[in-house]
Amino acid sequence: MKFGTKAVHAGIEPDPSTGAIMTPIYQTSTYVQKAPGEHLGYEYARTQNPTRTALEKSLAALENGQYGICFGSGMAATDAIVKMLKPGDELISTSDLYGGTYRAFTKIFEPYGLKFHFANLQNPESVKELINENTKMIWLETPTNPMMNVVDIQAITQIAKEHNILVCVDNTFATPYLQQPLDLGADLVVHSATKYIGGHSDVVMGAVICNRQEIAEKLYFLQNATGAVSGPMDCFLALRGIKTLHLRMTQHCKNGKAVAEALKAHPKVDKVHYPGLKEHSGHEIAKKQMKDFGGMLSFSLKNDTIEAAIKLMQNTKIFALAESLGGVESLVGHPATMTHASIPLEQRLQTGVTDSLIRLSVGIEDTEDLINDLIQAIDKVEEKSPAMAG
Ligand SMILES: *Cc1c(COP(=O)(O)O)cnc(C)c1O
Numbered sequence: 522m523k524f525g526t527k528a529v530h531a532g533i534e535p536d537p538s539t540g541a542i543m544t545p546i547y548q549t550s551t552y553v554q555k556a557p558g559e560h561l562g563y564e565y566a567r568t569q570n571p572t573r574t575a576l577e578k579s580l581a582a583l584e585n586g587q588y589g590i591c592f593g594s595g596m597a598a599t600d601a602i603v604k605m606l607k608p609g610d611e612l613i614s615t616s617d618l619y620g621g622t623y624r625a626f627t628k629i630f631e632p633y634g635l636k637f638h639f640a641n642l643q644n645p646e647s648v649k650e651l652i653n654e655n656t657k658m659i660w661l662e663t664p665t666n667p668m669m670n671v672v673d674i675q676a677i678t679q680i681a682k683e684h685n686i687l688v689c690v691d692n693t694f695a696t697p698y699l700q701q702p703l704d705l706g707a708d709l710v711v712h713s714a715t716k717y718i719g720g721h722s723d724v725v726m727g728a729v730i731c732n733r734q735e736i737a738e739k740l741y742f743l744q745n746a747t748g749a750v751s752g753p754m755d756c757f758l759a760l761r762g763i764k765t766l767h768l769r770m771t772q773h774c775k776n777g778k779a780v781a782e783a784l785k786a787h788p789k790v791d792k793v794h795y796p797g798l799k800e801h802s803g804h805e806i807a808k809k810q811m812k813d814f815g816g817m818l819s820f821s822l823k824n825d826t827i828e829a830a831i832k833l834m835q836n837t838k839i840f841a842l843a844e845s846l847g848g849v850e851s852l853v854g855h856p857a858t859m860t861h862a863s864i865p866l867e868q869r870l871q872t873g874v875t876d877s878l879i880r881l882s883v884g885i886e887d888t889e890d891l892i893n894d895l896i897q898a899i900d901k902v903e904e905k906s907p908a909m910a911g
Contacts, residue, residue, distance in 0.1 A: 524583070524698060525767040532578030533760070544575040546757045568745050572753040576760050577728075580718070583697040583763070584710050586730035588737035590744050591756065595693065595713025596621050597749035598727030600629075602689055602709060604747070605739050606657050608634030613651050614660040615642045617668060617872050619691065620860055622660075643803065645676035652684050662691040663700075663810075664803070667819040667856045667880040668873045669794040671803025674810055678706030687736075693717070693847070698770040699811045703732055716847030720762040720769055724755045769849065772885040773816030776851075780883050783892045784820050789899050791821045791877070816884070817846060819856070822877040822902060829902045830855050830877045836898035839890060846882035851891055854880045 522531070536545050547570055552563040563569045573591055581589035592598040599622055606612065614626065616639040626637045640647045642661050659681050663672040674690060681688045689709040690702035696717040702710050712718055714726035731737055744750060751759075774797075781795035796807035797814030807814060822829050833853075834842050840853040844860065854860065856874045864874070883891065 522582075527579075527582045528698075528766045529764050531582030532575045532580075534575075544572055544757065544760055546753045547571045548753050566753075567748050567750055570750075570753055570756070572756040572760070573751060576751075576756040576763075579760060579763055580697075580712070580714075580728050581730055583766070584692070584703055584730040585697075585701050586703050586710065587732045587734070588730065588740075590729045590731075590737065590740045591714075591751045591759075592727040592729070592744065593749045593751050593755075594725045595711070595715060595727040596625060598711050598713075598729050599625060599691075600749065601740055601743040601747065602658075602711060602729060603630050603635070604743055605736070606630075606635055609636075609655055610657040611636040611638065611651075611653065611655040612658045612660055613638045613640060613648055613656060615662055615665060615670075615672065616640060617665045617670060618660075618662060619666055619693075620863075622662075622691070642672045642677060643670050645673055645680060648677060648680055652680075652686070656684065656686050658687045658689060660689045660691070662694070664694050664796055664807070664815065664817065666694065666817075667794075667854075667860070667878065669796055669801070669803070669817065669819060671796050671801075671807045673806045674700075674702050674705040674707060682706065694817055695811060695815060696766065696770055696847075698767050699774075699813055699815055703730065705810060708733065708736065714759050715845065717770065717773075718762060718766065718847075719759050720766065720848060721758070722845065722848035722850065724758040724762075726751050726755050726759050769885055770813070770815075773883060774813040776883045776885065776888050776891055777814060777816040777818055779888045780881065780891055780895065781818050783896065784818075784899075787896065787899055789823055789902055789904065791823045791825065793820045794818060794873075817880070817882060819878055819880045821875050821879070822899075824903055824905050825875050825877040827855075827857060827876045830857070830879055832902050833879065833898045836901045837894050838898075839886060839894040840881065840898075848882070849885045851884035851886060851894075852882040854882075856880055 550566045554560040577589035638651045687708040690707045693713045710730045712728045785793045795818040840851045
């Protein structure tokens with residue numbers, strides 16, 4: 522089955538009691554048993570829920586995996602994966618990791634005796650120096666937030682396999698429509714389904730997809746034992762979102778590319794970071810491992826000041842100023858004062874997050890309206906700050 526057909530049908534069966542074509546929202550905490558232990562496969566809703574089961578099967582199919590396990594948020598999914606490790610184990614990750622993941626690694630799991638290394642995984646060789654007998658997992662994101670750096674998934678999984686190390690890919694930015702890490706040798710895929718998978722900015726949800734039974738069993742155990750499950754209403758919304766994932770992604774990609782080109786041509790724009798641009802450092806690898814280049818991008822202004830960025834963001838009429846990404850509506854954000862505000866200035870500048878850097882989650886509106894909205898807002902920005910002019 523091809524992707525679009527799977528998005529509409531995978532995991533979904535007409536409801537056995539009524540024939541309802543849409544999976545019902547099984548808003549129940551428990552299920553009646555005929556005799557103790559004699560039941561229809563459902564005992565208690567932390568352990569199993571039919572709406573969640575349908576979503577888990579759907580997500581597994583989309584990622585070409587055997588098992589899908591859903592959680593109450595992307596961070597809950599991440600938390601469960603890291604809990605498969607033990608004190609003394611080491612994990613290697615990208616230095617430009619999602620802030621919430623970095624926070625969980627360093628503030629929650631480090632005190633429990635896990636060790637984390639952060640490296641520039643755009644150079645896969647840099648992993649080798651950090652591997653020792655305690656290394657149990659490599660965790661990567663690609664493309665990364667907000668610089669859109671691309672990591673060669675296959676190059677990393679090849680190194681990992683030689684050392685019996687699990688590779689987990691956070692596939693939130695790319696989605697299974699654009700990139701299928703399990704096919705490239707990864708052992709685990711994690712999603713913030715809050716973003717493109719749900720796709721309508723109306724649900725917080727996470728998921729893990731994998732192929733190996735022993736990994737799946739550990740994760741089902743953790744899901745049930747620690748209980749960060751997603752509720753049936755949220756599962757219903759995610760299932761509904763998935764049905765149009767392929768159509769939405771096609772438009773996100775089309776708009777992302779058009780917006781990147783328009784920004785590049787604007788005289789007040791300095792750099793545009795979009796893996797679909799030929800000059801982007803990760804363009805060739807992105808072309809190799811992704812179907813298209815997505816709807817996320819960032820750019821900086823020649824007037825590289827926080828004031829200029831704020832002026833721009835206050836003047837967009839369609840792009841809304843907000844955290845998050847991946848919904849049908851276009852969003853604009855300012856990493857220096859929002860997602861990356863807690864990172865020391867020098868370190869922030871080193872990773873490329875300059876004062877004027879602006880991140881866009883390009884939605885599925887009409888392309889021309891989005892471009893016009895950004896151009897009129899950039900036109901309102903001063904060429905240079907008074908200080909720089911002097
Ligand atoms: C949002 C996000 C997360 C965290 O997911 P939540 O659903 O907000 O808990 C993890 N990774 C990436 C790349 C994200 O964008």
